[in-house]
Amino acid sequence: MTTVFLADDQGLVRGGFRMLIEAEDDLSVVGEAADGAAAVKQLTSQPADVVLMDIRMPIMDGVEATRRLVTAGIATRVLILTTFDLDEYVFAALKAGASGFLLKDARPEELLSAIRNVARGDAVVAPSATRRLLSHVVRSLPGTDQEQHPEKVDLLTAREIEVLQQIAAGATNSEISARLYMAEGTVKTHIGRLLAKLDCRDRVGLVLFAFESGLADPYARS
Incomplete structure (x- = not known):
């Protein structure tokens, strides 16, 4: 059973999520705020497997809440809920350690799939969707037009x-396998090494690194 926590300042939103999630045999809502x-x-005091974290909330927003959970080492993966007009906050939350994001107008099956993927430690949503969001916001963020982390690039x-570069372009493991003529198991091995060398938590972190280091162009079409 995958446990889910709901963090959203709108009671109706939390109620809707709860009804959807608890209709599934393998998911359970264990708390809300x-x-x-x-x-x-x-x-x-009681970690859940996944927290659905709204960005804009009173007292403490989703970015700071994510940062505190990650800094404290709480074993809960954060799935950010967002709309495109709050992209700059999403980028900050991903940098703070969130495992990914989901648009608030996502279809029910997309939300359920995202929760299960996050719980497994996999990509939160399709990598291309992650890339589209980050491509949309990166131009307005300070410092992202300059190459960063040269010492880590040298390790690769x-x-x-x-x-x-294929991950940053939105390719799935099977697509990377076909494009680079390697077995899918080998692709997974390379991704594991990238995560370790770059000290990234997940695939979202790899996309961020590729953009920031200049190894991938956030404005290029996939």
């Missing part, structure tokens, strides 16, 4: 850079 501070307090092999 109307602000980030309350969410952090409850999750500190040419093949690992190719795999990283």
